[in-house]
Structure formats: C-alpha cells, structure tokens
Amino acid sequence: MSLDKETVRRIAFLARLDVPDDQLDPLAGELSGILNWIEQLGEVDTADVAPMTSVAEMTLPWRDDVVTDGGYPERVTSNAPDRHDGFYLVPKVVE
Amino acid sequence: MDATPAPTYVLSGETGDWEVVIGLEVHAQVISHAKLFSGASTTFGADPNSQVSLVDAAMPGMLPVINRACVEQAVRTGLGLRAHINHTSVFARKNYFYADLPQGYQISQYELPIVGEGTLILDMPDGSSRTVGIERLHLEQDAGKSMHDQHPSKSFIDLNRSGVALMEIVSKPDMRSPEEAGAYLRKLRSILRYLGTCDGNMEEGSMRADVNVSVRKVGETGLRTRCEVKNVNSVRFVMQAIEAEATRHIEVWESGGEVIQETRLFDPAKGETRSMRSKEEAHDYRYFPDPDLLPLEFDDAFVDGIRATLPELPDDKKARFISDVGLTPYDASVLVVDRREADFFEAVAKDRDGKTAANWVISTLFGTLNKMGVGIDESPVSAENLGKLIDLIADDTISGRIAKDVYEIMVETGEAPDTIVEERGLKQVKDTGAIEAAIDEVMAANPDKVEQVRGGKEKLLGWFTGQVMKATQGKANPGMVNDLLKKKILG
Numbered sequence: 223m224s225l226d227k228e229t230v231r232r233i234a235f236l237a238r239l240d241v242p243d244d245q246l247d248p249l250a251g252e253l254s255g256i257l258n259w260i261e262q263l264g265e266v267d268t269a270d271v272a273p274m275t276s277v278a279e280m281t282l283p284w285r286d287d288v289v290t291d292g293g294y295p296e297r298v299t300s301n302a303p304d305r306h307d308g309f310y311l312v313p314k315v316v317e
Numbered sequence: 318m319d320a321t322p323a324p325t326y327v328l329s330g331e332t333g334d335w336e337v338v339i340g341l342e343v344h345a346q347v348i349s350h351a352k353l354f355s356g357a358s359t360t361f362g363a364d365p366n367s368q369v370s371l372v373d374a375a376m377p378g379m380l381p382v383i384n385r386a387c388v389e390q391a392v393r394t395g396l397g398l399r400a401h402i403n404h405t406s407v408f409a410r411k412n413y414f415y416a417d418l419p420q421g422y423q424i425s426q427y428e429l430p431i432v433g434e435g436t437l438i439l440d441m442p443d444g445s446s447r448t449v450g451i452e453r454l455h456l457e458q459d460a461g462k463s464m465h466d467q468h469p470s471k472s473f474i475d476l477n478r479s480g481v482a483l484m485e486i487v488s489k490p491d492m493r494s495p496e497e498a499g500a501y502l503r504k505l506r507s508i509l510r511y512l513g514t515c516d517g518n519m520e521e522g523s524m525r526a527d528v529n530v531s532v533r534k535v536g537e538t539g540l541r542t543r544c545e546v547k548n549v550n551s552v553r554f555v556m557q558a559i560e561a562e563a564t565r566h567i568e569v570w571e572s573g574g575e576v577i578q579e580t581r582l583f584d585p586a587k588g589e590t591r592s593m594r595s596k597e598e599a600h601d602y603r604y605f606p607d608p609d610l611l612p613l614e615f616d617d618a619f620v621d622g623i624r625a626t627l628p629e630l631p632d633d634k635k636a637r638f639i640s641d642v643g644l645t646p647y648d649a650s651v652l653v654v655d656r657r658e659a660d661f662f663e664a665v666a667k668d669r670d671g672k673t674a675a676n677w678v679i680s681t682l683f684g685t686l687n688k689m690g691v692g693i694d695e696s697p698v699s700a701e702n703l704g705k706l707i708d709l710i711a712d713d714t715i716s717g718r719i720a721k722d723v724y725e726i727m728v729e730t731g732e733a734p735d736t737i738v739e740e741r742g743l744k745q746v747k748d749t750g751a752i753e754a755a756i757d758e759v760m761a762a763n764p765d766k767v768e769q770v771r772g773g774k775e776k777l778l779g780w781f782t783g784q785v786m787k788a789t790q791g792k793a794n795p796g797m798v799n800d801l802l803k804k805k806i807l808g
Contacts, residue, residue, distance in 0.1 A: 285382045285383060306473070309366065313471065
C-alpha cells in the first residue's frame with residue numbers, strides 16, 4: 223500500500239501535526255514503507271483464528287457502582303496553562 | 318414498519334408528492350452513581366471539575382475500569398426494547414479533537430455493540446400502533462461541557478460530565494412523519510423511565526436526539542442522501558426540525574441541485590437548519606478497538622438475572638388494561654405513559670368499574686393537574702378519595718352532577734368526598750315523599766304546562782325534571798324524579 227502526498231497531509235491534519243510541505247513526500251515514502259512491511263502479515267492464513275484481544279490470559283475487570291474518586295478540582299486543573307473558578311480556560315473554540 | 322402503508326404524511330412540491338424518511342439516534346444518560354470508566358460521581362449541577370477523576374481528565378497512564386451498573390443498565394434497556402443482547406462486545410476509540418474531550422477520543426462501541434436489533438411500538442394519537450426497528454444500542458462516554466459566553470477570548474471547560482455513561486440508541490430509518498418521530502421519542506422515554514435506566518429529562522440534556530432526514534418521491538424505493546440534525550433537545554423541536562429539513566431537501570432536489578450529506582444544527586428561533594461547516598473535516602473518526610480495554614463479556618445467567626427484575630412495561634400494561642380492564646386502546650395508551658400515573662389509575666380502578674375510573678383520571682384529574690402545572694405525585698386528590706367519589710356515584714349517594722361539585726371541593730380542600738357530602742348535605746334525595754312534595758309544588762305553580770303534557774306534549778316532561786332538580790338543589794335522584802313525574806302527571 224502506498225500513500226500519496228494528499229493522504230499524508232490529511233492524516234497530519236487529523237492528528238493535528240504541522241508537517242511542512244517539503245516534508246510530505248519524504249514522509250509518504252517512509253509511511254508506505256512501514257505499511258508494506260506490516261502487510262507481509264497478510265500472507266498468513268488466519269481464516270480459522272479468532273482475533274487476539276490480549277497477550278495476557280485475562281478478562282475485563284469490572285468495578286462496583288460506587289463513588290470513590292473526584293472532589294479535587296484544584297488537583298485536576300493544576301497543570302492547566304490557564305484556569306478560573308475551577309474551570310479550565312482555553313482559547314475560544316467558537317467565534 | 319408493518320407492510321408498507323400508504324404514506325400519511327406527504328409534502329407536495331412543484332414536481333409532485335414527497336415522503337420523508339426519518340431515523341433517530343438518541344443519547345440517553347445512564348442512571349448510575351459513578352461514571353462509566355471511573356469512580357467519580359455523576360450528580361448533576363456540582364461545582365466545576367469537582368466530579369473529575371484523573372481518568373476523566375485523561376492524565377497520562379490512567380486506565381479505564383468499567384462500571385458494572387452501567388453494563389447492567391444497557392442490558393436492561395436492551396431487554397426493554399426486545400433486542401438481541403450481545404454477550405461479547407468491544408469498546409473502540411472514536412478520535413476527534415475538541416476542547417471538552419481531554420482524551421482526544423471518545424470511548425464508544427463501533428463494530429460490536431452491547432445490544433443489537435430490537436423493536437419499539439409507537440402509540441399514535443388515533444389509537445393505532447406502528448412498529449419501528451431498533452438498529453443497535455451501544456455504551457459510550459459523554460464529553461465535558463464548554464461555555465463560550467463567559468469571557469471575550471476564552472472558553473470555560475467543565476469536565477464533570479466527561480466520562481458519564483451514555484447509551485446511544487439508534488433506530489432504523491422506519492419513520493415517515495414528524496408525528497411518528499415524536500411518538501418514538503415519547504415511547505422511548507416512557508420505556509427508559511419504567512426501566513429506571515435514564516431519567517429521560519430532555520431539558521437537562523440527559524436525553525438528546527440526532528435526527529437523520531432524507532426525502533424521496535412517493536413510490537420511490539431507494540433512499541436519497543440524508544442529513545443529520547444534531548443535538549435536538551425537545552420532542553417539539555425534533556418535529557419542527559424534520560419539517561424544516563425535509564422542506565429544504567425538496568427545494569434543493571426540485572431546483573436541480575443535490576443534497577450533500579452533512580451535519581446540521583436546528584435553530585428553533587428561526588425554524589430552520591444550518592450547516593455545521595466547522596465539523597465537516599472532523600468526520601473521519603478513525604475508529605479502532607481500545608487497547609486499554611478487553612472485550613466486554615458476560616453469560617446467560619447475567620442477562621437472566623437482569624430479566625428477572627424487569628417491571629411490567631408500557632406495552633404489556635396497555636394490553637392488560639385493554640383485555641382485563643376493558644379500556645379502549647387510546648385510553649390505555651394514555652394511562653401507561655407514566656408508571657406513577659398508571660399505578661394511580663390502578664389504585665382508583667381497583668374493585669371498581671375500570672372505564673369509569675379511566676374517565677375520571679384522564680378527563681377530569683389530568684385536566685386539573687395540567688391546569689395546576691403539577692405531576693401526579695402532587696395531586697390534590699388522592700387515588701383513595703377519587704375511588705370513594707366513584708363509589709358515592711355508583712351507590713346513588715350523590716348524582717353525577719353533584720359529583721362534579723364535590724370533586725371541585727376535593728381539589729380545593731383535599732378532603733375526602735364522604736366528609737364533604739356529609740358536612741355540606743349533598744346527599745341525593747331518594748326519599749319518595751320529599752321528591753313528591755317538590756313535584757307537587759312545581760305542578761301547582763305551572764298548571765298550564767301540566768295540561769300541555771297531558772295533551773300529548775311529553776317533551777315538556779324534561780322541563781319538569783329540570784324544575785324539580787332545581788327545587789332540590791340538584792340533590793334529587795333524576796331517575797326517581799322522572800318516574801314520579803310520569804306517574805303524577807300522566808297517571
């Protein structure tokens with residue numbers, strides 16, 4: 223599978239990565255290389271193999287419906303660049 | 318839908334008649350104490366960010382652990398929708414960037430939801446029923462809340478809602494009119510409330526609808542391009558949004574244009590929808606299975622345990638009210654919408670005539686509650702007292718006319734009807750002597766009319782009945798008055 227320049231530009235945008243124009247072609251080449259390498263797995267016949275969901279033999283742990291956490295607005299906002307009255311403040315996201 | 322009935326809701330355009338195809342995605346907030354994947358509280362209206370764990374704030378290295386109650390609520394809802402329950406389902410990441418989504422993705426379910434296909438029966442206002450298919454129900458996290466009006470250049474973010482469990486309930490595109498969409502939402506809300514899995518409060522946002530609308534010429538079988546009207550927060554607005562969006566589509570098609578698949582917002586003030594252009598680019602969600610979560614698995618015993626605790630649901634209750642109590646489908650569907658109202662009715666109807674009880678509850682009591690703007694829990698008239706009032710009419714203690722007056726006094730004072738009748742002397746006069754005396758007086762005062770009746774003008778008897786009732790302040794038994802009048806005048 224090979225990626226073209228436009229696809230790489232779109233993926234970069236979706237990931238919010240600022241990729242300069244002159245980097246798009248080289249990046250397309252590198253990403254295509256990785257995809258091609260992974261695609262070798264397609265040669266293995268997995269028709270009768272269930273998808274592996276975990277490397278560990280375990281099931282999803284469940285939790286009881288009890289309030290055990292929260293109550294520390296200062297702590298969760300302590301790393302925020304800007305905050306006010308317990309809110310996170312971010313650059314305005316609508317005009 | 319059952320078969321393919323002729324479309325009842327048709328919009329006529331310049332090139333002919335169009336029908337509307339509607340599907341609904343409802344986001345219903347799960348009733349639980351803690352969030353879907355964290356131990357933070359879900360209570361509404363707390364101080365900003367006071368119900369946020371490090372998981373909800375998406376701090377690095379934090380791992381989600383699923384809340385058992387949320388799984389149970391989703392299964393319970395699935396059973397209430399007569400749906401297929403998937404014993405294995407998978408959580409996936411839905412990737413997009415927004416300021417109130419700290420993870421950069423929403424944990425949702427994509428290819429394998431917890432609940433598959435089911436059905437919902439609509440009770441239409443004319444008493445008929447219609448079946449709408451449910452496509453799926455899946456569990457997902459809610460996002461935080463953004464406020465944009467607090468500051469000139471900043472948005473305020475509160476993550477209290479972030480991570481609260483939602484059920485997304487997706488219908489099949491089976492609805493054909495705004496009325497059906499409204500009936501669908503009301504019925505779904507009723508079922509969720511019976512089950513206790515969502516409070517169904519659209520004003521507070523615990524139930525929100527995305528509406529998928531497309532149009533096609535009457536007779537066409539394929540589907541044309543649809544648009545999604547996002548986050549509509551009342552039944553009335555959903556119905557208005559459908560009409561506005563369908564009208565827009567018809568105009569686009571008829572002017573030779575092409576409807577573009579997109580997400581739109583409904584503006585209730587203007588009664589129109591508009592494009593959410595900013596979101597178009599974000600539509601590529603790149604779902605993939607969440608590597609932090611193993612598949613969600615449970616066995617038959619888990620499902621059966623939940624099934625055993627299901628209440629009688631509105632459809633079953635309605636069927637029972639029709640077959641056992643003898644109500645009309647319409648009356649039954651009105652009474653079962655709210656479980657507390659249905660319970661109230663049953664308390665009134667117990668050991669009494671069901672139809673009479675239904676009439677009093679629907680026509681009289683619901684009218685009173687509406688006028689007062691209160692719910693059944695705050696009814697000024699208790700079920701016990703309303704029942705007693707019906708008994709007083711049934712055993713001829715009071716007449717139907719006096720009963721209306723007694724009822725009004727009950728509403729005002731909250732007193733029991735037998736007390737009111739006793740204290741105010743409203744008992745029906747069944748004493749033949751007293752009634753005869755009143756008849757004699759009326760006859761003596763109107764000899765000319767007595768002659769007219771005797772001369773064949775029997776219609777005038779009604780006038781006499783009225784006069785006698787008036788003379789007894791409405792307390793005379795009208796049947797007895799009639800019989801005695803006939804006897805006295807006609808012999």
